[in-house]
Amino acid sequence: MLFDFTDATGAQLRHACRDGACPGPTPGFARGFVQANLVILPRDWAFEFLLFCQRNPKPCPVLDVTEPGDPEAKLVAPGSDLRTDLPSYRVWKNGELVEEPHSVGHVWRADLVSFVIGCSFTFENALLAAGVPVRHIEQNRNVPMFDTNIPCQPAGRFSGHLVVSMRPLLPRLAVKATQICCRFPLAHGAPVHVGNPDAIGIRDINKPDYGDAVDVRTGELPVFWACGVTPQAALARAKPPFAITHKPGHMFLTDLKDTDLEGE
Amino acid sequence: MLFDFTDATGAQLRHACRDGACPGPTPGFARGFVQANLVILPRDWAFEFLLFCQRNPKPCPVLDVTEPGDPEAKLVAPGSDLRTDLPSYRVWKNGELVEEPHSVGHVWRADLVSFVIGCSFTFENALLAAGVPVRHIEQNRNVPMFDTNIPCQPAGRFSGHLVVSMRPLLPRLAVKATQICCRFPLAHGAPVHVGNPDAIGIRDINKPDYGDAVDVRTGELPVFWACGVTPQAALARAKPPFAITHKPGHMFLTDLKDTDLEGE
Numbered sequence: 001m002l003f004d005f006t007d008a009t010g011a012q013l014r015h016a017c018r019d020g021a022c023p024g025p026t027p028g029f030a031r032g033f034v035q036a037n038l039v040i041l042p043r044d045w046a047f048e049f050l051l052f053c054q055r056n057p058k059p060c061p062v063l064d065v066t067e068p069g070d071p072e073a074k075l076v077a078p079g080s081d082l083r084t085d086l087p088s089y090r091v092w093k094n095g096e097l098v099e100e101p102h103s104v105g106h107v108w109r110a111d112l113v114s115f116v117i118g119c120s121f122t123f124e125n126a127l128l129a130a131g132v133p134v135r136h137i138e139q140n141r142n143v144p145m146f147d148t149n150i151p152c153q154p155a156g157r158f159s160g161h162l163v164v165s166m167r168p169l170l171p172r173l174a175v176k177a178t179q180i181c182c183r184f185p186l187a188h189g190a191p192v193h194v195g196n197p198d199a200i201g202i203r204d205i206n207k208p209d210y211g212d213a214v215d216v217r218t219g220e221l222p223v224f225w226a227c228g229v230t231p232q233a234a235l236a237r238a239k240p241p242f243a244i245t246h247k248p249g250h251m252f253l254t255d256l257k258d259t260d261l262e263g264e
Numbered sequence: 265m266l267f268d269f270t271d272a273t274g275a276q277l278r279h280a281c282r283d284g285a286c287p288g289p290t291p292g293f294a295r296g297f298v299q300a301n302l303v304i305l306p307r308d309w310a311f312e313f314l315l316f317c318q319r320n321p322k323p324c325p326v327l328d329v330t331e332p333g334d335p336e337a338k339l340v341a342p343g344s345d346l347r348t349d350l351p352s353y354r355v356w357k358n359g360e361l362v363e364e365p366h367s368v369g370h371v372w373r374a375d376l377v378s379f380v381i382g383c384s385f386t387f388e389n390a391l392l393a394a395g396v397p398v399r400h401i402e403q404n405r406n407v408p409m410f411d412t413n414i415p416c417q418p419a420g421r422f423s424g425h426l427v428v429s430m431r432p433l434l435p436r437l438a439v440k441a442t443q444i445c446c447r448f449p450l451a452h453g454a455p456v457h458v459g460n461p462d463a464i465g466i467r468d469i470n471k472p473d474y475g476d477a478v479d480v481r482t483g484e485l486p487v488f489w490a491c492g493v494t495p496q497a498a499l500a501r502a503k504p505p506f507a508i509t510h511k512p513g514h515m516f517l518t519d520l521k522d523t524d525l526e527g528e
Binding site for chain 1: 307310311314315317318319326329331339417419420449
């Protein structure tokens with residue numbers, strides 16, 4: 001990391017990205033500010049994607065949706081420019097990743113609608129603050145994520161299975177984590193499964209489909225949360241002619257505080 | 265009421281409507297089943313309306329959205345036919361009410377998208393079950409509803425102010441009602457205001473803009489909830505060329521139980 005962005009505000013981090021001064025990934029940056037997943041689609045795919053999110057709110061908690069062509073996330077980050085304010089992007093054509101640029105002004109179109117979607121970093125901060133350890137942070141790894149056999153509710157051309165993230169916890173801390181995460185429905189909310197990985201179609205807990213494996217220690221239960229990779233998996237399957245997302249781990253920093261997402 | 269529909273299921277009530285045997289209004293019908301508001305719009309207005317609901321989840325909690333042209337609410341009422349299964353409808357042209365038919369097959373179009381939206385009857389049942397009295401039910405009146413000065417988040421062509429419903433409660437019961445309603449974010453959730461009506465732009469608590477006035481007794485606070493009339497007000501303002509809604513009080517009965525809406 002070029003600078004220590006831990007104590008930056010969301011706006012400061014966005015400006016650093018805009019100036020090319022923030023390489024990402026962003027975990028731990030602008031601590032306390034809500035980080036978000038980003039999906040950008042042409043207007044004629046926007047209704048079906050919003051409907052997919054509405055039908056699958058645990059993996060796809062929508063925080064903001066822009067007007068077509070407008071690169072500003074007016075509700076969650078006034079003054080932002082979604083074309084420049086993330087450290088890294090992914091550009092997709094027909095479901096294939098074609099480019100990982102640091103800005104997307106060169107491929108921007110007047111018909112693009114941007115979806116800002118809640119992220120587990122919000123509840124991880126709340127877990128840490130409550131004394132619930134987060135293994136992949138302790139081990140300085142990316143969170144382990146798995147494909148499951150839990151079907152998403154399809155919407156138009158979007159469909160697929162739920163992707164989950166996993167954090168191992170002692171049973172009493174699994175209960176405490178559930179209580180805490182219930183307060184954050186816009187950051188994936190309560191876990192979707194606790195215990196036996198096989199019950200949701202996960203064959204090997206030590207071989208995540210995305211991210212890194214972490215230690216699951218004696219007496220701990222694997223606890224599974226709906227994951228923001230789910231919409232990207234649905235996108236890769238739907239194969240829209242054009243799409244932009246954030247590069248995993250290189251999130252959009254909003255002006256919202258984690259505590260703003262508490263409650264209904 | 266021609267028959268006693270209190271103990272009917274949601275499906276039985278829909279079939280009675282389909283057979284022309286249920287005149288409505290529906291309060292008290294199929295008790296325990298979720299009743300819902302209905303908004304039907306052409307496909308090219310659907311994204312902006314869904315976005316309006318997403319940005320204003322307290323007045324517009326979306327329970328189901330159909331595929332264009334499909335009259336079945338597959339998620340909340342499999343086998344339903346939204347063209348026939350409500351007791352009464354309103355047909356709108358350019359924001360003007362033009363007809364109040366008992367079915368809408370004669371105006372149905374292949375491009376219509378239907379939005380099924382949560383309703384306060386769900387939390388009223390929970391209040392009554394918990395011993396919290398509901399004045400307009402006691403007084404056998406419609407719930408009093410008021411326009412406020414609280415702006416909705418606009419979305420495309422949809423905008424307007426929040427409409428609220430009001431129930432007078434003793435302070436300790438206002439607290440209890442808040443605790444109960446928090447559990448039902450898909451049925452308008454926690455109150456949006458308690459006490460001084462003037463603070464949210466309501467001049468006379470005895471003159472509701474919709475529904476009936478109810479007694480507010482000594483020591484009681486007026487308690488205000490986001491109301492499902494809000495999207496209809498936004499619709500009247502946006503003036504889409506064509507729209508269908510339920511007739512107020514003549515709701516769509518789903519297969520969901522009130523308890524299904526508890527939680528996140």
